[in-house]
Amino acid sequence: MKNLKYIFIFVFVLSCGYTPIYQTDQKLNIKLDTINSSGDKDINREIVKNLNKYRDSDTNNIFDLSIDSTKKEEVVTKDKKGNATSYKLTLEVDINLSNISNDKNFIKKFTKDMSFNSKNNKFELDQYRLNLKKNMISQILQDINLYLRNLENDL
Numbered sequence: 001m002k003n004l005k006y007i008f009i010f011v012f013v014l015s016c017g018y019t020p021i022y023q024t025d026q027k028l029n030i031k032l033d034t035i036n037s038s039g040d041k042d043i044n045r046e047i048v049k050n051l052n053k054y055r056d057s058d059t060n061n062i063f064d065l066s067i068d069s070t071k072k073e074e075v076v077t078k079d080k081k082g083n084a085t086s087y088k089l090t091l092e093v094d095i096n097l098s099n100i101s102n103d104k105n106f107i108k109k110f111t112k113d114m115s116f117n118s119k120n121n122k123f124e125l126d127q128y129r130l131n132l133k134k135n136m137i138s139q140i141l142q143d144i145n146l147y148l149r150n151l152e153n154d155l
Contacts, residue, residue: 029152031057032065033100039069043091046137047144054148061152066096071133076115088115089129091136095144097151106151110143112136 032054037044044067051065070092075084090113097106114132119125 029057029059029061030054030148031059031062033062035065035067037067037069039067040071040091042133043069043071043093043137043140046134047093047141050141051144060101062100064098064100066098068094068096073129084118086115086117088113089132089136091133091140093140093144095147108147110140110147112139 032051035048035051035055037048047067047069072090072092074088074090076086076088077084079085090111093110095108095110099105114136116128116132119128
């Protein structure tokens with residue numbers, strides 16, 4: 001009886017049409033013709049590397065993409081001596097998609113920010129900043145992929 005219950009659940013899950021939203025190897029009906037980027041080079045390099053998979057598709061929905069990215073780091077609090085004790089890192093990515101065939105423009109801004117405490121060891125602080133920046137870029141990439149998937153559904 002237990003086995004029958006597990007088999008029924010397994011068959012139900014397989015036949016319900018479930019597909020993960022963040023799956024990156026799904027094919028989109030969008031082709032990116034030219035990608036222009038300005039701003040922070042590290043952020044742009046990661047985004048362009050991730051979006052190059054959309055350059056090879058065969059479709060009529062051809063877009064030009066412009067990326068403008070900025071990174072801001074602010075000191076949030078200081079101690080009595082004036083040393084920074086916590087920071088706020090903000091990444092902003094503006095994308096502008098221009099459809100070549102019908103001159104439609106789609107503009108979207110993606111923002112991620114994170115606060116973190118300072119560390120005594122400056123090397124550890126720099127490594128922590130770098131890891132935090134990479135994680136924030138990957139979150140922005142997930143948001144961009146989701147936006148492109150929703151844009152494809154609207155076309």
